[in-house]
Amino acid sequence: MGTVHGNYKEGFSLDNQNTGDYKKVSITLHYRRHDGDYSGWNLWVWLEGQNGRMVEFVEKSSYGRTATFTMEDSTGINRVGFIIRKSTEQNDWASKRFDDRFITSFDDNAHAEVWLVQGIEKIYYHKKEVDVTPSIISATLEKWHEIEVKTNLAFDWEHDNITVNLEGASIKEIHVSKDHDSSRLAHQLTIKTKEKLTLQADYRVAISHFGTCDVTYGSIVRTKQFNDEFAYNGTLGAIYTNERTLFRVWSPDAQKATLALYSNAEVKELSLYPMEKGPNGTWSYDFNGDTHEMVYMFRVKIGKDWHEAVDPYAKAVTVNGEKGVVVDLLKTNPAKWTLSKPPFQSIEDAIIYELHVRDASIDPNSGITHKGKFLGLTETNTMTSDGFKTGIDHIVDLGVTHVQLLPINDYWTVDETKSESSQYNWGYDPQHFNAPEGSYSTDPFHPRSRIIELKKLIQTLHDRGIRVIMDVVYNHVYNVAHSNFHQLAPGYYFRYTKDGLLSNGTGVGSDTASERYMMRKFIVDSLVYWATEYNIDGFRFDLMGIHDIDTMNTARQALDEVDPSIIMLGEGWNLLTPLAEEKKANQLNADKMPRIAHFNDSIRDHLKGNNFFDQDRGFINGRDGYNVQIKQGISAGMKVHYDRQRFITPNQVVNYVEAHDNHTLWDKLTLTNPGASIEDVKLMHKLATSIVLLSQGIPFLHAGQEFMRTKNGDHNSYQSPDSINMMNWDRKAEFAQEVEYVKGLIALRKFSEAFRMKSRQTIEGSMHFFPTDEYLIAYQLLVHSDVEAYSEYVVIHNAHQHPVLFNLNSVGPWNVLVNGYKAGIEPLSIIKRNRVEVPRLSTLVLTKK
Incomplete structure (x- = not known):
């Protein structure tokens, strides 16, 4: 877990702290209120990953009130979270004092005694430190x-x-x-x-x-004048060479700033260097000598208090991200590291495969040695005990072009010191944006290991012909009060409501303010850093609708200067955040963001039923009335236009039916069709996947979708155990025919430009939908290219529970490339008449050259 950055007095020294893991800890917490009124005030306490509980203040003293309690966890405790709150008969959370705080220091008897003061966020571990004189x-x-x-x-x-x-x-x-x-x-x-x-x-x-x-x-930091006055366009962070390192931090509020250097992460002794005030709110210190792998922190004096923070631009961090580390990046390049990439022409050619690093290899039968690690995805010739390919070999064999990795930057809620434990998180709780996550490393205590091993993963995927997309989470932070942004520039980096409260359009407590110059600069700088240093090929923006249009377009321009083939895609949801509607980076403003793609939740929900209503059905599983919406998705809104989404080209549309969050498609189908046979669920599943892979735009698959992945009904598995989240490689054997079917669809898509047209004009002129009933969609595709000369395709999606006879627009011979059970580029059969039977719950693809 990350260090709690408290407010410190000038010249302070860190106490020796015992932060070892205990099975049981006891805590004595003293609380002083200046007004003397303790009515209704209590504690809410918790351990990571556990439910919280209330603790009352029961003892009186000359100091105030005292609460004593214990916490137990068989996996070990190294910090205890708490909130001081006021409860009433009507509301247990009528008021609270500050956000999450953590007790992290325990004595040899696993006991902690702390003192708290009304209006002061700092946790005092010694009563003599508490100053209650008027101030x-x-x-x-x-x-x-x-x-x-x-x-x-x-x-x-x-x-x-x-x-x-x-x-x-x-x-x-x-x-x-x-x-x-x-x-x-x-x-x-x-x-x-x-x-x-x-x-x-x-x-x-x-x-x-x-x-x-x-x-x-104060709130003046959120004015245009402040934004313009302190906009800084130079390089920030630790700017390293072998001879010297320039440390530069942006903290316009600070009256003083100090650089703290440590010889390594474990040693408490440090050297303090006063930083020089520079232009536009910057502070810097020029250190002579080689600082490679030197640990550092920034301390700034704002008002009466000293704040300590990890450098927001830190490229390497100590275990659990507690401190920043200077690193010579040339020493992090693995053998055969190269900036060459697999060939890739157009965004529409992408086939994206979303994958969680730990999920890919943690299955005991994965045949992978480095389970749950970056290196697990570098191992080749891995297979199950039944001889089925796993890991990277499976992904390569499937034929996708891009692997999209769930967040791989350093995040809060997995304790990196417990590398072999069963802790789990998707990673949407960012801590440090420019350093890799340590729990995926074989040695999280060594700052370089995570960098080297992530680069090995990327290089291996590139060597095997697969590009890498990184899932980025710039829209919020895990804890505002303790974030390095807030410690260095309080109130600037986040959006606030008119009442002065943090905006919460993300639903997780905070919205970053991308429209402000230094937040926008940070996002763009971070993206360019990952694209250049790690050779990343694309970025998926979590809750992209929180960001503003100008930031996204600025990022697109900056990444184009690195490599125009880099993909940008994101969740363009329309979120409730205090940003003008016309500035939000969502689907409704897609026409203002060329070459930035949006997840198409319309085709997702109309295919299988609404994601947020378990029993809701869609086109594939028995609901009528969605014929038009599916046609919109199939044509990426180019032929059959959307009413509100403003997509202008097919490369702005990412079609999908399942992803890491919400139910997997298999689980959704079993919920909505409880009486269906396994065979029927398979057919519906394949029908949905075929619609996604044959539609215009960019197809997106969730890892394991090809073997009908299940999470046993868990719709929000962000911290569920491996048994729920892992890719169960035994299902590959169970659903071997379905895996081959998906491989065939991918091969067909890659073979023919008919399924990946590049413009609205081409789609409008080359796609024709035939009149059908509600449960049938049929269309013609005409393509003329150097590869295929002139070809005609007919695609029929039958969601009926019975076969359907369909009249083709001309006589054969027609080559059948996809039927209910197989798919590919080689003919499965030939039809010479102008009438064809489409099996129930299936897709049929025919071609005539």
Whole structure:
């Protein structure tokens, strides 16, 4: 797990902490409220991967209130999460103080004693550190004529003889915000100034009895003026050479900044170097000497507190991402590392295979040695005990062009120190965006290992003719308060509602603000880094609809300068985030984002039924009324247009029927058709997959879809065990005929341009749908190319529970390439008449040259 970055005083030193794993820990937590009112306040405590529980404050003391509790976990404990909250009869979560916090230091008896203070986020491990004398917690510039001031102790504005002074500007009036639970006490006041405040001036607030505090930036960081004033276009991070390293960080709020260097991850001794203030909110330090594999952190003083953060641009990190590491990237290139790529002409030629690194090899019968690791996908000649190919050999044999890897950058919720444990996560909880995930490495304690082994994976796939797409999650962070973004520039990198709360269009607690210059710069810099250093061939954007159009187009332009064949695709959902509708990077604005593809949830839901309603059915499993919607998907919206989606070319449409999230297709079909035989479920499954693989646009397969993958009904397996998530390679033997069927469909798609046309005009002129009933879709494709000369194809999808006779538009001979059981580029049979029988729940493809 990642380090909790607290607020530290200048010149602090880290205590020796015992963070070893315990089966059982005890905790004594002291809480002090300045107002003395503890009614309804309690703790919510939890361990990673477990349900939380409430703990009451039951003991009184001169300090305040105390809670004592224990936590147990047979797999080991190295931190305990908690939230201080206020509960009422109507709502257990009526209020809370700060987001998730974690107790990480225990003594030799597995005990931790901590002290907390109202209004202060820091966790104190020694009572002597706690300072409860009156002081100003913060003074922040919120508007151009307003400074908001918060104090640690409550005051009575009317009776405490309080005076307020402001250096650098003139006070017009003062507004005091009374506490909700008191008619007189307050912890906050707002200073309104006569003149407009500026970003360049230094202001200081003084309050009698409470001392002084420098004014820092508040919500003003989310204004256009701030964005323009502090936009920095240079290189950030640790800029390494053998002779020197330039460390540069962006922290416009900071009054001071310090570089902390460690000799290695385990040694607590460190050297501190004051950083020099540079242009546009930057701080830098030029270190002479070779810093390869030196551990480093940034510390910035904002207002009265010191914040410690890992470099957002860190290219390597220590175990669990606790610290950044300088690395000579030339020493991370494996043998035979090359920037050459498999040949690839057009985006429409892509066939994408979505894969989780651990899922691919963790099955005990995978025949793979490095189970759950990057290296597992580098092993060749692997097979099950029955002799069926597994791993990379299987993927190559299948014929896909691109493997899309679920997040491989460093993420929070898998403890890398427990490399052999059964922990699992999809990885959509990003911690460090530019460093690989350590749990996929054979040695997460060595910063270079994860980089070298990921590069080996990419090189191996390239050598075998497969390109690599990386799943990227720039739309949110796992924990805002403890993110390096927030530690270095509080309030800037995220979107907020009008009420000052974090926007939550992602549904996971935060939305990043891609429209702000430095967030956009970070996203683009990160993409270019992965594309150049790791030779990545494409990027899949998680919840792309959170981002703005300009950011996506800027990324497209930057990646084109690296390699125009790099694919960009994402979830273009229309999400509720405070961004103007016309700026959202979603399907409704696809026409403003050329060569950026969107997952087509319309064909997904109309094929099998809505993803979010278990019993809802679609075209393949017994529901009528979806004929037009399936035709829209088959033509990528080019021939049969969508009403709202604004796709302008087929390469903007990714057709799919299942992915890592929600039910697998097999599980959805068994839910919606509980009385169906196994054979019928197979037929429906193949029908859906054939529609996806033969449609215009870009086809997308979920790993294992070819052997009808099941997760035993688990629709949200993001942290379920391997037994649910792993690719069960024994199913390949069980569904061998279905695997061959999918291989044949892929081969046919790759052979003929009829199934991957490049423009709206070509599709409109070359595709013709025949009149049919609701459960039948039939269309003609005409193609003229250097490979095929002139060819005609007829594709018929029959969702009836019975065979259908279909009249062709001309007599034969017609070559049958796909029937209910086989598929490929070689004729399965020849039909000489102009009438054909289409088996039930099947696809038929015929061609005539």
